[in-house]
Amino acid sequence: MTPTFMKVLAFLPPYEGKVVLELGAGTGHFTGELARKAGKVIALDSIESVVEKNQSINGNHQNVEFICGDVTSADLNLAAESVDLIISNWMFMHHSNKEVEEIAKSLLNLLKVGGYIFFREMCSSESEDHKQENNTFREPKFYTKICKECHISDTSGKSYELSLVRSKSLGTYILDKESHNKICWIWQKVNSEDDRGFQHFLDNVQYKSSGILRYERIFGHGFVSTGGIDTTKEFVAMLDLKPGQKVLDVGCGIGGGDFYMAENFGVDVAGIDLSVNMISIAIERSAGLKCSVEFEVADCTKKTYPDNSFDVIYSRDTILHIQDKPALFQTFYKWLKPGGKVLISDYCRKAGTSSEDFAEYIKQRGYDLHDVETYGQMLKDAGFEEVTAEDRTEQFIEVLQRELERVEKEKEEFIRDFTEGDYNDIVGGWKAKLVRTGSGEQRWGLFIGKKEVMA
Ligand code: SAH
Numbered sequence: 001m002t003p004t005f006m007k008v009l010a011f012l013p014p015y016e017g018k019v020v021l022e023l024g025a026g027t028g029h030f031t032g033e034l035a036r037k038a039g040k041v042i043a044l045d046s047i048e049s050v051v052e053k054n055q056s057i058n059g060n061h062q063n064v065e066f067i068c069g070d071v072t073s074a075d076l077n078l079a080a081e082s083v084d085l086i087i088s089n090w091m092f093m094h095h096s097n098k099e100v101e102e103i104a105k106s107l108l109n110l111l112k113v114g115g116y117i118f119f120r121e122m123c124s125s126e127s128e129d130h131k132q133e134n135n136t137f138r139e140p141k142f143y144t145k146i147c148k149e150c151h152i153s154d155t156s157g158k159s160y161e162l163s164l165v166r167s168k169s170l171g172t173y174i175l176d177k178e179s180h181n182k183i184c185w186i187w188q189k190v191n192s193e194d195d196r197g198f199q200h201f202l203d204n205v206q207y208k209s210s211g212i213l214r215y216e217r218i219f220g221h222g223f224v225s226t227g228g229i230d231t232t233k234e235f236v237a238m239l240d241l242k243p244g245q246k247v248l249d250v251g252c253g254i255g256g257g258d259f260y261m262a263e264n265f266g267v268d269v270a271g272i273d274l275s276v277n278m279i280s281i282a283i284e285r286s287a288g289l290k291c292s293v294e295f296e297v298a299d300c301t302k303k304t305y306p307d308n309s310f311d312v313i314y315s316r317d318t319i320l321h322i323q324d325k326p327a328l329f330q331t332f333y334k335w336l337k338p339g340g341k342v343l344i345s346d347y348c349r350k351a352g353t354s355s356e357d358f359a360e361y362i363k364q365r366g367y368d369l370h371d372v373e374t375y376g377q378m379l380k381d382a383g384f385e386e387v388t389a390e391d392r393t394e395q396f397i398e399v400l401q402r403e404l405e406r407v408e409k410e411k412e413e414f415i416r417d418f419t420e421g422d423y424n425d426i427v428g429g430w431k432a433k434l435v436r437t438g439s440g441e442q443r444w445g446l447f448i449g450k451k452e453v454m455a
Contacts, residue, residue, distance in 0.1 A: 004170065005029060005030065005033070007170060008030070008089075008120065008170075008184065009030070009033060011118070011166075011168060011184060011186070011294075012085070012087070012116075012118055012186075013085065013116045013118075013165070013186060015034070015037060015038050015084065015085045016037045016038070017037075017038070017039040018038055018039055018084035018085055019038070019039055019040045019042070019082065019083050019084050019085075020034050020038040020040070020041045020042070020083070020084065020085045020086075020087065021041075021042045021044065021078070021083045021085070021086045021087070021110065022034060022041060022042065022043045022044065022087045022089075023044055023071055023086065023087065023088040023089070023091050024044070024045060024046075024088065024089055024090065024091040025043035025044055025045045025050075025051075025054055025066075026045060026050055026054065026089075027050055027053045027054050027057065028043065028053070028054035028057050028058045030087065030089070031043045031054055031057075031058045031061075031064060032057065032058045032061060034087070035058065035061035035063055035064050036061075038063065038085075039063065040063045040064075040065065041061070041063060041064045041065070042064075042065045042067060042078070042083075043058070043064055043065070043066050043067070044067045044068075044069055044071065044076075045067075045068065046068065046069060046070045046071075047068075048068050051066050051067070051068040054066060071091070071103050071106070071107075072095070072099055072102065072103060078110055079110075080109050080110065080154070081109075081110070081111065081112045081113065081154075082110060082112070083110045083111055083112065083115060084111075084112055084115045084116070085115060085116050085117075085118065086107050086110065086111060086115075086116070086117040086118065087118050087119075088107075088117065088118065088119040088120070089119070089120050090120060090121065090122065091119070092119060092121055092143070093121055093122055093135045093136050093137065093138070094135060094136075095136075096136075097142070100142075100143075100146055101146055101150075104146050104147060104150045104162075105150055105152055108150055108152050108160060108161075108162060108189060109152055111189040112189070113160065113189055113190070113191060114188065114189065114190075115188070115189050116165065116186055116187065116188050116189075117162070117186070117187050117189075118184065118185070118186050119143070119184065119185055120170075120182065120183070120184040120185075121138070121143060121182075121183060121184075122135070122137050122173060122180045122181070122182060122183075123137060123138060123139060123140045123143075123180060123181045123182075123183045123287050124137040124138060124139060124180055124181075124287065125139070125179075125181065125287035125288030137180050139284065139287065140181075140183050140283055140284045140286075140287050141284050143185060144164070144185075144280045144283070144284065147162045147164070147185070147187050148161075148162070148164075148276075148280075150162050151192065158191065158192075158193075159191075159192040159193070160189055160190065160191060160192060161189075161190060161192050162187040162188065162189060162190070163187060163188050163189075163190045163276070163297075164185070164186075164187055164276050164279060164280060164297050165186040165187060165188050165296065165297060166185075166186050166279075166294065166295060166296035166297065166298075167183065167184065167185045167186070167279065167282075167283040167294070167295050167296075168183070168184050168292070168293070168294040168295070169181050169182070169183050169283070169286035169287070169289065169291075169292055169293055169294075170182040170183070170184065170292055171290060171291070171292045172289075172290050179288070181286065181287045181288065181289070183283065183286065183287065185283070198274065198299075199274050199275070199276070199299070201366075202274055202275040202277075202278075203275050203276055203277050206365075207224075207275045207277055207278060208277065209277045209280075209281070210418075210422075212224060212253075212254060212277055212278060212281060213281075213418075214418055214422050214425075214426060215426075216254065217407070217414060217417070217418070217426075218403050218404075218406075218407050218426055218430070219403065220256075221256065222254055222255060222256020222257070222259060222260075222285065223253070223254070223256040223257070224253040224254060224278075224317075225253065225316040225317035225318075225345070226316075226317055226345065226396055226399055226400075226444060227395075227399045228256070229256065229260065230399075231316075231345065231395075231399070232256065232257045232260055232316075233260070235316075235343055235345065235446065236257070236260065236261055236265075236314075238343065238448065239312055239314075239341060239343060241261060241265035241267050241311075241312065242265070242266075242267075242311075243265065243266030243267065244266065244267070244268070245265075245267045245268070245311035245312065246267070246268050246270070246309065246310045246311050246312075247261055247267050247268065247269045247270070247310060247311065247312045247313075247314055248269075248270050248271075248272070248305075248309070248310045248312070248313045248314070248335065249261075249269060249270070249271040249272070249314050249315065249316075250272060250300045250313060250314070250315035250318055250319070250332075251272070251273055251274075251300065251315055251316070251317075251318025251319070251321070252271025252272060252273050252278070252279075252282065252295065253273060253275075253278050253282070253316075253318075254278055254281040254282045254285060255271055255281075255282035255283075255285055255286065255293065255295065256285075257314065257316060258271045258282070258293050258295075259285065259286070259289055259291060259293060261314075262289075262291035262292065262293050263289065263290065263291045267311075267312075268292070268294075269291075269293045269294070270293075270294045270295075270296065271293065271294070271295045271296070272295075272296045272297075272298040272300060272303060273295070273296075273297065273298075274297065274298065274299045274300070275297075276297050279295045279296070279297045282295045283295055300318075300322070300328065301322060301324065301327070301328060305335045307334045307335065308334075308335075308336070308337045308338070309335050309336075309337070310335055310336055310337065310340060311336075311337055311339075311340050311341070312336075312340060312341050312342075312343065313332050313335060313336060313340070313341075313342045313343075314342075314343050314344075315342075315343075315344045315345075315346075316344075316345050317345055317346060317347065318346070319344060319346050320346055320347040320367045320368065320369060321366070321367065321368075322368065323368045325368065325370070325375075325378050326378050326381060326382060329342075329378055329379055329381075329382035329384070330382045330383070332382070333382050333383045333384060333451055336451040337451070338451055338452065338453050338454065339450070339451065339452075339453045340450070340451045341448065341449070341450050341451075342379070342384065342447070342448065342449045342450075342451075343446075343447070343448050344445075344446075344447040344448075345392070345444065345445070345446050345447075346375070346444070346445055346447070347367065347369055347442065347443075347444060348369055348370060348371055348372050348375060348391075348442075348443040348444060348445040349362070349369040349370065349371055349441060349442060349443060350371060350440050350441055350442075350443060351371040351373065351374075352371075354441055355439070355441055357441075358436060358441040358442065361436065371443070372389050372390070372391045372443060372445040373389060375389055375445055375447060376388070376389025376445075376447060377389075379447055379449045380449075383451070383452075384449030384450060384451065385449065385450050385451070385452050386448075386449065386450045387447070387448070387449040387450075388446075388447065388448045388449075389445060389446075389447050390445065390446045390447075391443055391444075391445060392444050392445060392446045393437055393442075393443045393444050395444070396437060396443075396444035397434065397437050397438070400430055400433055400434055400437070401434070403430060404427065404430045404431070404434070407423075407426060407427060407430070408427065411423060414426075
């Protein structure tokens with residue numbers, strides 16, 4: 001089995017004992033391997049000779065059903081809600097936009113509620129689709145949009161949709177002198193009426209897609225946090241990253257920091273963020289880059305990883321959203337390998353009682369803020385050693401002023417790309433931040449800690 005196949009298999013959700021539908025199964029690169037763990041594999045391909053070849057290689061597995069057929073055809077005879085996992089490998093690129101849309105709907109129908117669809121496609125970073133023979137290399141955005149807009153209802157009127165789980169860029173592939181990205185996605189079938197609480201708040205209030213792009217304009221390409229690439233370069237330099245190390249970015253946003261670390265230090269980065277909008281943009285941005293970065297829609301307070309998984313846990317201006325910081329820091333400690341480091345930048349507040357205005361601002365945003373010293377102590381209490389807790393408010397103010405000046409200088413361009421209302425919101429927001437920091441109420445902290453080597 002080639003390293004790429006291993007990577008794909010490792011990326012799949014668990015399928016032990018499950019019903020797996022393999023689309024475009026070909027001569028069965030995955031079929032046999034899937035059959036070893038799955039309850040049942042339905043291996044589908046539209047070319048008769050290919051199906052026969054797969055059967056001759058993998059026919060010894062009793063739990064594989066070989067079908068010659070076309071996913072777009074109505075007479076496939078697979079029952080609604082009968083499949084746990086659908087795997088589609090380089091398939092959508094052979095179909096037209098309209099067909100992809102229809103296939104997505106019929107696949108959603110085949111899935112059990114809670115089931116997953118995995119697909120891998122060759123993508124282009126150009127906004128023009130790039131066609132070669134019968135293949136279309138599309139922007140990743142196309143697939144995100146198709147999946148997000150794919151809705152169906154069952155006979156009882158219940159509606160279902162796809163929710164993004166994770167996405168990974170498996171690096172580039174050079175074809176015809178053009179560089180394409182191999183990108184895979186996993187989406188889950190969910191009930192549209194499910195309550196997705198805080199995630200909905202993030203996606204529909206604080207981080208709407210348009211709002212994210214507006215923020216990005218002021219923070220800089222790829223970033224939704226203080227100082228954009230400049231503070232990223234400064235802080236990442238403190239980590240002494242080595243090629244092959246594993247980095248977890250908690251609240252990765254649209255991935256600017258992850259691409260920077262992966263491209264410049266050869267580390268493997270996993271970015272998690274609870275916002276579907278953030279992760280969707282992050283994966284769009286990975287097209288055209290040579291590094292391999294993985295993004296997952298996940299709540300860092302619920303996500304699990306095996307102990308000792310990462311060399312570095314990195315988190316920029318995110319943990320302000322987390323109420324139970326001590327519990328989160330304890331899990332960070334467990335997820336880190338012995339000798340591993342944590343680096344956090346975060347909004348803080350002054351020690352003592354906050355002003356009424358500031359308390360109101362925190363409440364309205366739903367933030368949980370602490371003073372810099374208390375924050376550092378929480379890391380120590382979680383077990384971290386060599387903890388540094390630096391008040392970086394002065395740097396924060398300089399950054400805010402620079403960002404504000406730049407936006408004001410590029411006012412016309414900003415209004416052309418967004419609206420005058422957006423411009424006023426951003427400028428007003430930044431001025432308010434300057435007032436809050438100027439009065440000493442709002443602070444900004446940088447925190448570093450280490451897990452002991454003999455832990
Ligand atoms: N670190 C990124 C984004 C900062 S914005 C950057 O530097 O550009 C804060 C991010 O935290 C948002 O993307 C938000 O969706 C995410 N977030 C908030 N609560 C979260 C949670 N419980 N789990 C994971 N991510 C969360």
